[in-house]
Amino acid sequence: GAGVSQTPSNKVTEKGKYVELRCDPISGHTALYWYRQSLGQGPEFLIYFQGTGAADDSGLPNDRFFAVRPEGSVSTLKIQRTERGDSAVYLCASSLGGENIQYFGAGTRLSVL
Amino acid sequence: AQKVTQAQTEISVVEKEDVTLDCVYETRDTTYYLFWYKQPPSGELVFLIRRNSFDEQNEISGRYSWNFQKSTSSFNFTITASQVVDSAVYFCALSGFTSGTYKYIFGTGTRLKVLA
Numbered sequence: 001g002a003g004v005s006q007t008p009s010n011k012v013t014e015k016g017k018y019v020e021l022r023c024d025p026i027s028g029h030t031a032l033y034w035y036r037q038s039l040g041q042g043p044e045f046l047i048y049f050q051g052t053g054a055a056d057d058s059g060l061p062n063d064r065f066f067a068v069r070p071e072g073s074v075s076t077l078k079i080q081r082t083e084r085g086d087s088a089v090y091l092c093a094s095s096l097g098g099e100n101i102q103y104f105g106a107g108t109r110l111s112v113l
Numbered sequence: 114a115q116k117v118t119q120a121q122t123e124i125s126v127v128e129k130e131d132v133t134l135d136c137v138y139e140t141r142d143t144t145y146y147l148f149w150y151k152q153p154p155s156g157e158l159v160f161l162i163r164r165n166s167f168d169e170q171n172e173i174s175g176r177y178s179w180n181f182q183k184s185t186s187s188f189n190f191t192i193t194a195s196q197v198v199d200s201a202v203y204f205c206a207l208s209g210f211t212s213g214t215y216k217y218i219f220g221t222g223t224r225l226k227v228l229a
Binding site: 008031035040041042043044045048055056059089091093098101102103104105106107 | 117148157158159166204206210215217218221
């Protein structure tokens with residue numbers, strides 16, 4: 001498919017465990033964003049990559065959250081020592097450049113028990 | 114600070130009725146973009162429209178139309194002759210070059226239910 005792909009679509013984990021969420025952007029898109037959407041809320045910004053570097057990580061809630069994009073394409077959002085409050089849908093978006101329209105994936109629904 | 118307010122949490126209409134979804138925004142940027150996205154039950158955010166702050170022309174696309182008014186900081190969305198397939202959560206979003214990025218600031222969304 002030509003859209004943004006996120007895997008897994010659902011992830012259930014136990015409190016304290018480590019999880020990785022993957023995002024495959026649209027081919028050729030240099031900008032990649034992660035957002036978090038809690039139930040009944042709009043998505044909230046977490047981090048923005050331009051190429052391989054994190055240009056803005058001001059939305060990461062604490063140091064348990066980390067994201068990488070080593071080759072400027074696929075990105076992985078990593079959450080250490082998960083807490084029940086981390087339960088949400090994590091959305092990834094990509095765009096041709098920072099100023100361009102962002103196209104979103106279907107998200108990963110994370111449930112921390 | 115940037116902020117988007119969608120005061121309508123949920124709207125229910127009967128098929129073929131017209132419906133307007135409200136969006137009010139706050140920003141100190143002089144150049145910014147406004148967006149509407151649709152989120153059906155599948156969860157994926159679907160892009161509908163982008164307007165930049167220098168273009169206040171209203172836009173129509175089929176049954177959809179948008180009214181952008183800088184004087185009232187509003188960017189409202191109207192669906193004409195609504196259909197059941199329009200049922201979804203609709204998000205308004207704002208993007209400006211704050212802190213060097215074009216991250217989106219979303220409203221809390223309006224859930225639209227179109228009843229047959």
